[in-house]
Amino acid sequence: MTAASGKGDSIAQHYIVIEGPIGVGKTSLARALATHLDAGLVLERADENPFLERFYRNPRAGAFAVQLHFLFQRAQQLCAMNQQDLFTQQRIADYLLAKDRLFARLTLDAAELALYEQVYSRLEIDAPKPDLVIYLQAPVDVLLERIGRRNIAYEQLIERDYLERLNEAYARFFHAYTDTPLLIVNAAAIDPVANAADFGELLGAVARARRGRQYFNPMRHRAI
Numbered sequence: 001m002t003a004a005s006g007k008g009d010s011i012a013q014h015y016i017v018i019e020g021p022i023g024v025g026k027t028s029l030a031r032a033l034a035t036h037l038d039a040g041l042v043l044e045r046a047d048e049n050p051f052l053e054r055f056y057r058n059p060r061a062g063a064f065a066v067q068l069h070f071l072f073q074r075a076q077q078l079c080a081m082n083q084q085d086l087f088t089q090q091r092i093a094d095y096l097l098a099k100d101r102l103f104a105r106l107t108l109d110a111a112e113l114a115l116y117e118q119v120y121s122r123l124e125i126d127a128p129k130p131d132l133v134i135y136l137q138a139p140v141d142v143l144l145e146r147i148g149r150r151n152i153a154y155e156q157l158i159e160r161d162y163l164e165r166l167n168e169a170y171a172r173f174f175h176a177y178t179d180t181p182l183l184i185v186n187a188a189a190i191d192p193v194a195n196a197a198d199f200g201e202l203l204g205a206v207a208r209a210r211r212g213r214q215y216f217n218p219m220r221h222r223a224i
Helices: 026-037 052-057 059-080 083-088 099-107 110-122 140-150 153-157 160-175 196-208
Strands: 015-019 040-042 091-093 132-137 182-186 213-216
Touching (some): 026 040, 026 091, 026 196, 059 110, 099 160
Protein backbone atom coordinates (compact mmCIF):
# COMPACT_ATOMS: atom_id res chain seq x y z
CA MET A 1 0.00 0.00 0.00
CA THR A 2 1.49 3.30 -1.07
CA ALA A 3 0.21 5.17 1.97
CA ALA A 4 2.26 3.19 4.48
CA SER A 5 5.63 4.73 3.67
CA GLY A 6 7.12 4.88 7.16
CA LYS A 7 6.48 5.88 10.73
CA GLY A 8 4.97 9.37 11.08
CA ASP A 9 6.90 10.84 14.02
CA SER A 10 5.28 14.27 13.58
CA ILE A 11 1.80 13.03 14.58
CA ALA A 12 1.61 13.82 18.30
CA GLN A 13 -2.02 12.87 18.99
CA HIS A 14 -2.23 9.65 20.99
CA TYR A 15 -5.87 8.80 20.23
CA ILE A 16 -7.34 9.63 16.83
CA VAL A 17 -10.91 8.76 15.84
CA ILE A 18 -12.09 8.65 12.22
CA GLU A 19 -15.80 9.12 11.59
CA GLY A 20 -18.22 9.51 8.72
CA PRO A 21 -21.17 7.81 7.01
CA ILE A 22 -21.22 4.28 5.62
CA GLY A 23 -18.98 3.92 2.58
CA VAL A 24 -16.88 7.04 3.11
CA GLY A 25 -13.70 5.05 3.83
CA LYS A 26 -13.14 5.50 7.56
CA THR A 27 -12.01 1.94 8.28
CA SER A 28 -9.60 1.87 5.34
CA LEU A 29 -8.10 5.18 6.45
CA ALA A 30 -7.89 3.97 10.06
CA ARG A 31 -5.93 0.93 8.92
CA ALA A 32 -3.61 3.05 6.77
CA LEU A 33 -2.93 5.52 9.59
CA ALA A 34 -2.36 2.73 12.10
CA THR A 35 0.13 1.06 9.78
CA HIS A 36 1.96 4.32 9.12
CA LEU A 37 2.11 5.27 12.80
CA ASP A 38 2.64 1.74 14.14
CA ALA A 39 -0.47 2.39 16.23
CA GLY A 40 -3.09 0.11 17.73
CA LEU A 41 -6.42 -0.28 15.93
CA VAL A 42 -9.88 -0.02 17.50
CA LEU A 43 -12.38 -1.17 14.87
CA GLU A 44 -16.15 -1.25 14.89
CA ARG A 45 -16.34 -4.88 13.68
CA ALA A 46 -19.71 -4.46 11.98
CA ASP A 47 -19.40 -7.93 10.47
CA GLU A 48 -19.73 -9.38 13.99
CA ASN A 49 -23.19 -7.85 14.49
CA PRO A 50 -25.64 -10.70 13.76
CA PHE A 51 -28.57 -8.29 13.39
CA LEU A 52 -27.09 -5.99 10.76
CA GLU A 53 -28.29 -7.81 7.65
CA ARG A 54 -31.77 -8.12 9.20
CA PHE A 55 -31.76 -4.37 9.78
CA TYR A 56 -30.88 -3.56 6.17
CA ARG A 57 -33.57 -5.96 4.94
CA ASN A 58 -36.22 -4.56 7.29
CA PRO A 59 -35.09 -1.49 9.26
CA ARG A 60 -38.17 -1.34 11.44
CA ALA A 61 -37.84 -4.96 12.53
CA GLY A 62 -34.09 -4.95 13.11
CA ALA A 63 -33.20 -1.46 14.37
CA PHE A 64 -33.40 -1.99 18.12
CA ALA A 65 -31.43 -5.25 18.18
CA VAL A 66 -28.68 -3.95 15.91
CA GLN A 67 -28.41 -0.77 17.98
CA LEU A 68 -28.08 -2.56 21.32
CA HIS A 69 -25.47 -4.96 19.94
CA PHE A 70 -23.34 -2.05 18.73
CA LEU A 71 -23.78 -0.19 22.01
CA PHE A 72 -22.59 -3.13 24.14
CA GLN A 73 -19.76 -3.91 21.72
CA ARG A 74 -18.51 -0.31 21.68
CA ALA A 75 -18.83 0.08 25.44
CA GLN A 76 -16.82 -3.10 26.04
CA GLN A 77 -14.08 -2.06 23.60
CA LEU A 78 -13.67 1.47 24.90
CA CYS A 79 -13.84 0.56 28.56
CA ALA A 80 -11.00 -1.89 27.95
CA MET A 81 -8.87 1.06 26.94
CA ASN A 82 -7.56 3.52 29.48
CA GLN A 83 -5.56 6.70 29.42
CA GLN A 84 -2.39 4.90 30.49
CA ASP A 85 -2.54 2.71 27.36
CA LEU A 86 -2.59 5.86 25.24
CA PHE A 87 0.70 7.03 26.71
CA THR A 88 2.42 3.80 25.66
CA GLN A 89 0.94 3.38 22.17
CA GLN A 90 -1.11 5.50 19.83
CA ARG A 91 -4.60 4.26 18.98
CA ILE A 92 -6.62 4.81 15.80
CA ALA A 93 -10.37 4.10 15.95
CA ASP A 94 -12.95 4.02 13.17
CA TYR A 95 -15.85 5.14 15.36
CA LEU A 96 -16.78 7.70 18.00
CA LEU A 97 -18.98 6.52 20.87
CA ALA A 98 -21.27 9.55 20.50
CA LYS A 99 -22.10 8.22 17.01
CA ASP A 100 -24.09 5.46 18.68
CA ARG A 101 -26.78 7.92 19.73
CA LEU A 102 -26.78 9.49 16.26
CA PHE A 103 -27.80 6.15 14.76
CA ALA A 104 -30.28 5.44 17.55
CA ARG A 105 -32.11 8.71 16.98
CA LEU A 106 -32.17 8.05 13.26
CA THR A 107 -33.44 4.46 13.33
CA LEU A 108 -35.49 3.88 16.51
CA ASP A 109 -39.09 4.85 17.17
CA ALA A 110 -39.96 6.92 20.24
CA ALA A 111 -40.56 3.97 22.60
CA GLU A 112 -37.41 2.14 21.47
CA LEU A 113 -35.34 5.29 21.79
CA ALA A 114 -36.58 5.87 25.34
CA LEU A 115 -35.63 2.30 26.28
CA TYR A 116 -32.26 2.65 24.53
CA GLU A 117 -31.54 5.84 26.50
CA GLN A 118 -32.34 4.01 29.75
CA VAL A 119 -29.90 1.24 28.86
CA TYR A 120 -27.24 3.76 27.78
CA SER A 121 -27.56 5.76 30.99
CA ARG A 122 -27.03 2.64 33.12
CA LEU A 123 -23.86 1.58 31.37
CA GLU A 124 -20.69 2.79 33.04
CA ILE A 125 -18.72 3.75 29.95
CA ASP A 126 -15.38 5.27 30.89
CA ALA A 127 -14.22 5.92 27.35
CA PRO A 128 -10.99 7.85 26.73
CA LYS A 129 -11.40 11.22 25.05
CA PRO A 130 -9.92 11.50 21.55
CA ASP A 131 -7.12 13.94 20.92
CA LEU A 132 -8.53 14.44 17.41
CA VAL A 133 -11.63 13.42 15.47
CA ILE A 134 -11.37 13.23 11.68
CA TYR A 135 -14.76 13.58 9.99
CA LEU A 136 -14.83 12.29 6.40
CA GLN A 137 -17.48 13.91 4.20
CA ALA A 138 -18.77 12.80 0.79
CA PRO A 139 -22.01 13.17 -1.22
CA VAL A 140 -24.49 10.31 -1.27
CA ASP A 141 -23.67 9.42 -4.90
CA VAL A 142 -20.03 8.90 -3.92
CA LEU A 143 -21.03 6.79 -0.90
CA LEU A 144 -23.30 4.59 -3.03
CA GLU A 145 -20.56 4.09 -5.62
CA ARG A 146 -18.05 3.06 -2.97
CA ILE A 147 -20.52 0.77 -1.22
CA GLY A 148 -21.21 -0.92 -4.56
CA ARG A 149 -17.50 -1.23 -5.33
CA ARG A 150 -16.56 -2.95 -2.07
CA ASN A 151 -19.44 -5.40 -2.62
CA ILE A 152 -20.30 -6.42 0.94
CA ALA A 153 -23.51 -8.40 0.46
CA TYR A 154 -25.68 -6.91 3.21
CA GLU A 155 -24.57 -3.35 2.36
CA GLN A 156 -26.09 -3.72 -1.10
CA LEU A 157 -29.48 -3.60 0.66
CA ILE A 158 -28.90 -0.03 1.86
CA GLU A 159 -31.49 2.33 0.40
CA ARG A 160 -30.61 5.78 -0.92
CA ASP A 161 -33.17 7.48 1.33
CA TYR A 162 -31.56 5.99 4.44
CA LEU A 163 -28.10 7.05 3.30
CA GLU A 164 -29.32 10.59 2.61
CA ARG A 165 -30.83 10.87 6.09
CA LEU A 166 -27.66 9.43 7.62
CA ASN A 167 -25.42 11.85 5.74
CA GLU A 168 -27.57 14.77 6.89
CA ALA A 169 -27.49 13.52 10.49
CA TYR A 170 -23.68 13.37 10.40
CA ALA A 171 -23.50 16.90 8.99
CA ARG A 172 -25.77 18.25 11.74
CA PHE A 173 -23.86 16.38 14.44
CA PHE A 174 -20.44 17.67 13.44
CA HIS A 175 -21.74 21.18 12.74
CA ALA A 176 -22.39 21.43 16.48
CA TYR A 177 -19.46 19.27 17.64
CA THR A 178 -17.00 20.99 20.00
CA ASP A 179 -15.86 18.20 22.35
CA THR A 180 -12.42 17.70 20.78
CA PRO A 181 -10.26 19.11 17.99
CA LEU A 182 -12.00 18.31 14.70
CA LEU A 183 -10.56 17.88 11.19
CA ILE A 184 -13.24 17.90 8.47
CA VAL A 185 -12.04 16.16 5.32
CA ASN A 186 -13.56 16.44 1.86
CA ALA A 187 -13.22 12.75 1.03
CA ALA A 188 -15.12 12.82 -2.27
CA ALA A 189 -12.26 13.52 -4.67
CA ILE A 190 -9.24 12.13 -2.84
CA ASP A 191 -7.96 8.68 -2.01
CA PRO A 192 -5.55 8.92 0.92
CA VAL A 193 -5.35 5.14 1.18
CA ALA A 194 -4.15 4.40 -2.38
CA ASN A 195 -2.67 7.79 -3.31
CA ALA A 196 0.58 8.64 -1.54
CA ALA A 197 0.30 12.38 -2.30
CA ASP A 198 -3.19 12.57 -0.79
CA PHE A 199 -2.04 10.60 2.24
CA GLY A 200 0.99 12.82 2.76
CA GLU A 201 -1.13 15.99 2.63
CA LEU A 202 -3.63 14.47 5.04
CA LEU A 203 -0.83 13.60 7.48
CA GLY A 204 0.22 17.24 7.42
CA ALA A 205 -3.34 18.34 8.17
CA VAL A 206 -3.56 15.85 11.05
CA ALA A 207 -0.29 17.09 12.53
CA ARG A 208 -1.57 20.69 12.44
CA ALA A 209 -5.00 19.89 13.92
CA ARG A 210 -4.20 20.52 17.57
CA ARG A 211 -7.21 22.66 18.53
CA GLY A 212 -10.56 23.90 17.27
CA ARG A 213 -11.97 23.03 13.84
CA GLN A 214 -9.92 22.67 10.68
CA TYR A 215 -10.62 21.59 7.09
CA PHE A 216 -8.71 19.44 4.62
CA ASN A 217 -9.45 20.04 0.94
CA PRO A 218 -6.28 19.90 -1.19
CA MET A 219 -5.97 22.73 -3.71
CA ARG A 220 -5.51 20.42 -6.70
CA HIS A 221 -8.92 18.83 -6.08
CA ARG A 222 -11.02 21.98 -5.62
CA ALA A 223 -11.87 22.26 -9.31
CA ILE A 224 -12.98 18.62 -9.56
